[in-house]
């Protein structure tokens with residue numbers, strides 16, 4: 001029986017003790033674009049179960065900080081320089097209270113995804129709302145020069161959102177990592193060098 005890409009990365013993550021196969025998407029982005037650096041302060045939106053935190057934490061190390069936020073609790077034991085918070089990124093009071101003491105960040109990551117319904121148009125519209133909210137939080141929370149990496153289900157909002165991001169960052173790329181499931185519409189917009 002042939003293994004799908006999904007099986008392959010799922011098994012690899014289990015074998016390498018990572019919390020989710022999603023780690024290989026950020027790993028590829030990191031290998032290609034060196035978004036994360038030792039000592040960086042990183043905000044990870046939609047962070048559960050925590051594989052991006054594992055990767056980011058290992059790179060930034062004790063001189064840095066990783067704050068992971070998700071609707072679901074993040075249950076893994078991370079080092080002291082990792083903070084995990086349960087909450088909804090659309091709740092402005094939560095965002096202000098949770099992040100007010102930690103801004104500015106060097107990198108804002110968002111792997112947020114809606115629970116999918118199977119209706120591609122509805123799912124991509126909900127993904128676009130998550131992307132827009134992540135972008136809004138990133139513009140508030142990022143230091144000048146900072147980087148933003150966020151997932152988006154490719155759909156009718158794609159060109160509009162990419163144009164918005166381009167206005168605020170000096171460099172942008174659209175990435176579809178190899179670990180992405182074949183049938184998935186997801187891509188990542190990578191934006192570097194936030195303008196002042």
Ligand SMILES: C[S@@+](CC[C@H](N)C(=O)[O-])C[C@H]1O[C@@H](n2cnc3c(N)ncnc32)[C@H](O)[C@@H]1O
Nearest residue numbers: 022046048049050051052070071089111112113
């Ligand atoms: C694909 S998973 C993230 C996987 C994660 N990057 C990892 O490596 O373990 C997407 C996450 O987005 C979260 N999410 C969706 N909507 C959210 C919201 N409004 N606020 C916070 N998190 C949200 C979901 O709860 C889910 O855990």
